[in-house]
Amino acid sequence: xxxxxxxxxxxxxxxxxxxxxxxxxxxxxxxxxxxxxxxxxxxxxxxxxxxxxxxxxxxxxxxxxxxxxxxxxxxxxxxxxxxxxxxxxxxxxxxxxxxxxxxxxxxxxxxxxxxxxxxxxxxxxxxxxxxxxxxxxxxxxxxxxxxxxxxxxxxxxxxxxxxxxxxxxxxxxxxxxxxxxxxxxxxxxxxxxxxxxxxx
Amino acid sequence: xxxxxxxxxxxxxxxxxxxxxxxxxxxxxxxxxxxxxxxxxxxxxxxxxxxxxxxxxxxxxxxxxxxxxxxxxxxxxxxxxxxxxxxxxxxxxxxxxxxxxxxxxxxxxxxxxxxxxxxxxxxxxxxxxxxxxxxxxxxxxxxxxxxxxxxxxxxxxxxxxxxxxxxxxxxxxxxxxxxxxxxxxxxxxxxxxxxxxxxxxxxxxxxxxxxxxxxxxxxxxxxxxxxxxxxxxxxxxxxxxxxxxxxxxxxxxxxxxxxxxxxxxxxxxxxxxxxxxxxxxxxxxxxxxxxxxxxxxxxxxxxxxxxxxxxxxxxxxxxxxxxxxxxxxxxxxxxxxxxxxxxxxxxxxxxxxxxxxxxxxxxxxxxxxxxxxxxxxxxxxxxxxxxxxxxxxxxxxxxxxxxxxxxxxxxxxxxxxxxxxxxxxxxxxxxxxxxxxxxxxxxxxxxxxxxxxxxxxxxxx
Numbered sequence: 001x002x003x004x005x006x007x008x009x010x011x012x013x014x015x016x017x018x019x020x021x022x023x024x025x026x027x028x029x030x031x032x033x034x035x036x037x038x039x040x041x042x043x044x045x046x047x048x049x050x051x052x053x054x055x056x057x058x059x060x061x062x063x064x065x066x067x068x069x070x071x072x073x074x075x076x077x078x079x080x081x082x083x084x085x086x087x088x089x090x091x092x093x094x095x096x097x098x099x100x101x102x103x104x105x106x107x108x109x110x111x112x113x114x115x116x117x118x119x120x121x122x123x124x125x126x127x128x129x130x131x132x133x134x135x136x137x138x139x140x141x142x143x144x145x146x147x148x149x150x151x152x153x154x155x156x157x158x159x160x161x162x163x164x165x166x167x168x169x170x171x172x173x174x175x176x177x178x179x180x181x182x183x184x185x186x187x188x189x190x191x192x193x194x195x196x197x198x199x200x
Numbered sequence: 201x202x203x204x205x206x207x208x209x210x211x212x213x214x215x216x217x218x219x220x221x222x223x224x225x226x227x228x229x230x231x232x233x234x235x236x237x238x239x240x241x242x243x244x245x246x247x248x249x250x251x252x253x254x255x256x257x258x259x260x261x262x263x264x265x266x267x268x269x270x271x272x273x274x275x276x277x278x279x280x281x282x283x284x285x286x287x288x289x290x291x292x293x294x295x296x297x298x299x300x301x302x303x304x305x306x307x308x309x310x311x312x313x314x315x316x317x318x319x320x321x322x323x324x325x326x327x328x329x330x331x332x333x334x335x336x337x338x339x340x341x342x343x344x345x346x347x348x349x350x351x352x353x354x355x356x357x358x359x360x361x362x363x364x365x366x367x368x369x370x371x372x373x374x375x376x377x378x379x380x381x382x383x384x385x386x387x388x389x390x391x392x393x394x395x396x397x398x399x400x401x402x403x404x405x406x407x408x409x410x411x412x413x414x415x416x417x418x419x420x421x422x423x424x425x426x427x428x429x430x431x432x433x434x435x436x437x438x439x440x441x442x443x444x445x446x447x448x449x450x451x452x453x454x455x456x457x458x459x460x461x462x463x464x465x466x467x468x469x470x471x472x473x474x475x476x477x478x479x480x481x482x483x484x485x486x487x488x489x490x491x492x493x494x495x496x497x498x499x500x501x502x503x504x505x506x507x508x509x510x511x512x513x514x515x516x517x518x519x520x521x522x523x524x525x526x527x528x529x530x531x532x533x534x535x536x537x538x539x540x541x542x543x544x545x546x547x548x549x550x551x552x553x554x555x556x557x558x559x560x561x562x563x564x565x566x567x568x569x570x571x572x573x574x575x576x577x578x579x580x581x582x583x584x585x586x587x588x589x590x591x592x593x594x595x596x597x598x599x600x601x602x603x604x605x606x607x608x609x610x611x612x613x614x615x616x617x618x619x620x621x622x623x624x625x626x627x628x629x630x631x632x633x634x635x636x637x638x639x640x641x642x643x644x645x646x647x648x649x650x651x652x653x654x655x656x657x658x659x660x661x
Contacts, residue, residue, distance in 0.1 A: 017512045018392055018490045022626040026633075027605040031263065031277040033237045033284055045633035050614075073511075075393040078426065078490070079626060080605075081328040082235065083344035104396060104428050105328060105342055112346035122508070163360050167219035175358035176246070176350050179223050182215045183251075186355055189214050189225045190252070195318055196227065199454035 003171035004114055007096040007142045009068030011132035011151070012058050014043075019072065020079035021106060025088040027080075038084050039091020059092065063136045071129055072099040073122075077106025086110045096142050098149060098158070100125050111164050111173050116144055124149075124156040144169050203464040204433055205364050205399055208339050211462075212322045214356055221360045227321040228338075229256045229351045230307050231294070233263055233285040234607065235326030239348035240288040248353040250292040255355065257316055258289045259297040261306045262607045264600035266570050269299050278608070292352075305573020305599040308332040308541040312416060313575055315445025319434035319459040324351050329541045329623065331422040334431030335415035336438055337462060339399075341429055362428065363397055363471040368404035371478035376658035378551070379414035380543060380621070380641035382406065384484035384494050385476065386418075387425040392492040395427025398471070401464065402432050406478045412441040413547040420542045421623050424491040433463045483657055485528050486625045486639040488516030493625075494639070497656045501526050519627055520636050521615065529654050533619045533638070535612060536567040536649030537630075538594075540604035540622035543642045544572030548621065549580050552646040553588045555660065561593030562652030568595040568610065570602040594649070606631025619648040 029041040047057045054060045070089065076099045077085060086109045089097075096116040107117045120128075128140070131151055140151040144165060147158050167173040179186075190196055214223040229252075236258070243249065250256060263278040273279040282298075289296035297303040303310060308329050311317040319337035323330060326348045333340035347357055367390075369382055387394075400422050407415065415432045422430030432438075439456055442448045449455035482496030493516055495501065503525045505513045517524060522531075538544070538552050549571065561567045569589045571577035577599055580586055586596045603610040604622035611631025612618055618630055618637050625637035640648070643657045 015511065016515060017509070018492075020490070020624070020626045022605075022624065022629050026628050027262075027607045028631065030234050030607060031275075031281060033280060034241065035238055045628040048633075050634060075396070075426065078392060079328065079423075079624060081326060081342040081344055083238075083346060101393060101396060103426065105344060105423075109344035109346065112344060161360070163219045163221040163358075167221075170218065172218045174346075175217065175219075175223075176248075176353055178217055179214075179350060179354040179356045179358065180248070182223060182356075183354075185214050186223075186225055186251075189212065190227075190355065193211065193225075193227060194458040195321060195449070195455070196255075199449055199451045199458060 001171040001174050002114065004116065004168040005145050007069065007116060008139055009095060010066055010136060011069045011071055011128070011140045012064040012067035013071040013129040013132050014058055015073060015129065017074040018078055019076050021077055021082050021085035022079055024077065024085040025082065030082060030084050035084065035087045038088040042088040042092045066093065068093050068095040069140045069142065070094045070097045071125060071132065072097060073125060074100040076102050078103035081105045083109040086113055086115055090115060098125070098128070098142065107164070111167060114168070114173055116142060116168055117164065118142060118158040118160050120149065120156055120158050127154070201465040201467040201469065203364055203401065203468040204337055204431060204462050205339065205401070207462045208320055208322065209361055217358055221358050223356050224322060224359050225356050226324045226351050227255060228316060228323045230311055230323065230325035231256060231258045231348065232307050232327065233260045233281045235345050236288065236348055237281065237284045238345050239352055242349040243353045250294065250352045251355045253293040256294045258285060258294050259304050259307050259310055260285060260299065262601045262605065264299060265608050266597035266600045266602045266610060269598055302574050305575065306541045306544065306601055308420065309545060309572030309576065312336065312412065313445070313573060315442055315448035318442065319438060320462040324357060328423045329420050331429050332416050332420040332541060334419040334422065334429050335412060337431055337434035337459065339429055339431065342423060362399045364401060365398045365472040365474065366401045366403055366470045368473070368475040369406035369478050370404045370475060371406065373406060373478045373481060376483055376643070376661055377481050378641040378643060379410060379417040381481050381484045383418040383421040384486070384491065384639065385481045387421065387492045388484065388494045389476065390425055390474065392424060392490050393426045395422065395425040398427050400427045400430035402430060407432050411547060412437060413545045416545070417542055421491065424623060434459045483641065483644055485644065485654060487520060487522055487528050489519050489625055489627050491623065491625060491639060495528055497529055497654065499528070501528060529656060531617065531654045533565060533648050533653060534616040535618040536565055536645050537603045537618055537620040537622065538642050538645050539570030539572065539602050541572065542623045543621035544570060544576065546576050546579050548642040549576070549585050552642040553585045555643050555646040555657065556592045556650065557588050559592055559650040561649045564652050565649050567593060567649040568597055568603070570597045571599050573599045592650070603630055605629060619645045619654065621645045
């Protein structure tokens with residue numbers, strides 16, 4: 001599996017706390033059997049008004065097209081467990097997310113798709129958002145090994161969950177294969193469970 | 201001294217993975233039509249099969265139309281999803297409860313009512329409200345599609361063990377205050393991010409006295425407080441509920457011995473503990489765009505919030521078209537929805553029917569009742585509840601998720617305001633980008649439907 005040690009790219013930001021996965025991808029777009037088209041509908045309900053006219057949402061803004069690093073505030077991705085949310089962001093072009101905090105299921109779904117979710121304090125987030133607004137073409141670099149984000153003449157420290165960091169930088173974020181290797185142990189644990197054994 | 205979380209986690213722990221997180225065996229995997237098709241494709245692509253089909257159960261709920269259930273479904277996309285689940289479950293020997301089976305319904309309603317959900321289990325489902333099953337003293341987790349792939353192929357999940365917070369609700373609840381108000385109050389006090397990194401253990405006399413269905417309502421919305429799972433220790437109430445259920449253990453006494461053994465011990469240690477007085481809880485109503493933005497029905501929408509919450513506060517007021525400092529009581533509603541995995545069980549319908557009996561739905565309100573399962577629907581009809589609802593002007597529908605998330609024909613139109621017994625008031629959640637949702641108990645929805653506005657249910661009982 002690919003090792004992900006750094007992500008570089010242009011930035012885009014979406015301001016606000018508690019941005020839920022219904023907002024990232026509204027439920028009516030989940031009626032699909034595969035994930036390939038979801039990028040078209042990312043933030044759909046806040047990108048278009050009732051008459052179908054584009055709003056000022058950053059994902060509509062020309063200056064942010066081609067961006068791959070998304071900066072957000074607190075509790076991003078709360079609500080529904082739909083993996084369609086990170087997949088829609090990826091479909092649009094996002095390769096990593098920097099935020100003040102993330103909802104857990106969303107963060108796990110990002111990691112399962114090889115998308116780093118890294119955490120930084122409010123002031124650092126506010127500063128980098130301002131930087132992106134003023135200078136959307138400059139490159140931002142997330143250094144997962146060094147726990148750092150660098151942009152322009154600035155940098156700040158980031159926090160990553162140990163398990164998340166390890167699985168990305170060592171390339172073990174796809175957990176299926178490793179867990180399959182433990183088939184015998186799994187069966188042993190399973191067969192010892194009273195409710196599997198019929199409580200006998 | 202260990203907690204239920206410690207004991208059940210250890211019983212199911214298979215290994216520590218290279219990344220440092222645990223490999224946890226999942227004893228019951230529930231699946232539905234929306235989040236599973238991609239997972240089935242993924243395991244097929246990798247040449248894997250379902251490792252433990254006998255631990256897997258499927259139903260359809262999200263896309264199910266609650267009015268016209270004739271096949272093929274009118275919505276082609278919904279029909280395709282339905283067919284995909286039918287095919288996937290058939291090919292993989294997975295038990296499937298489809299429409300008309302007598303056992304179909306919202307996955308978090310049917311698991312408990314069939315006796316599939318039991319204490320001491322690990323349960324996973326590709327739906328964040330899986331926390332519901334924690335009411336039985338199970339560790340129940342909402343998961344994404346890659347994790348569904350993992351559970352299908354390996355029977356396991358890669359998971360970091362969460363910290364544990366005990367939430368005590370002491371004393372008793374006032375008349376007209378329900379389980380829904382308890383969880384809305386908990387989320388109000390601890391915030392929608394308060395539970396990140398935690399599992400919640402609910403305890404105290406209010407929980408001791410709660411029925412299983414009331415415990416389910418609270419556990420269901422743990423995720424709205426940021427906690428991926430929430431549970432109540434199993435007790436006599438749990439065992440009495442399970443007794444005689446279709447999939448309850450046949451050797452029931454032996455099962456009880458195991459279930460008792462997983463309870464948290466008396467002097468167990470918690471990472472954090474909070475206490476809320478039952479007497480302090482009022483009938484709650486949300487006024488904003490997340491389930492933490494709520495007030496007691498007699499209170500006003502806040503005048504101001506801490507600086508760090510201002511952005512979301514203003515965003516909420518703008519979307520809801522409400523003003524700061526306004527009363528929530530008296531707000532006119534357009535739609536009333538009783539249903540969802542939070543509040544669509546028989547006791548919810550009984551409470552709502554009690555309020556509605558002898559009243560009629562306001563002429564300005566469109567009102568619907570959507571039972572959580574075919575079994576709930578049948579039971580309600582045997583009790584004559586459907587007639588109480590229909591006579592009052594409520595539409596009586598078939599089982600499904602319905603207007604909680606509007607992946608089916610039940611939707612808000614434009615900026616309608618909906619009094620809803622569901623779990624999320626997110627922007628666009630009920631099917632219209634400008635739609636507005638006020639969350640409350642089924643009894644509060646019932647009386648709002650009749651009065652055409654938000655009122656205090658205590659003035660009517």
